[in-house]
Amino acid sequence: MELNKIIKILEEHNYKYKVKNQIIVVSLEFSQNVVIDLSNSSKIVISDDLVNWNFLTGCIKMSLKNAILYNFVLLIFFGFFCQYAAFIDYNFTSLLLTFIAWVLLFSVFYLIKLESFKLQFKILTKEMD
Secondary structure (H helix, E strand, O other): OOHHHHHHHHHHOOOEEEEEOOEEEEEEOOOEEEEEEOOOOOOOEEEEEEOOOEOOOEOOOEOHHHHHHHHHHHHHHHHHHHHHHHHOOOOOHHHHHHHHHHHHHHHHHHHHHHHHHHHHHHHHHHHHO
């Protein structure tokens, strides 16, 4: 697929994007970027990044897969902390449940946003061929 065809598709659907060499970075909402790498002529590589104060990792830039893993590890440490705090008469159970709900909500949101963009992109590129 040519770079110009992809740019035309993105402009038709009002996506914000940046082009650098053979890499297109498409900005989705809530600090999520999709990276379309056209440097390999045989296939298009689509990856993602969470950047700039997103709801899962704060200011740390990483992929969605790594963000989910990062939050899982934080959840385990926070769970141990809540168990320790409950041992010394503090109850952080509601805070732990809030953290779990927050991570699940935004993980599902970002995952749906990414996969729907990929699906829409694949359909539109097949129509252009």
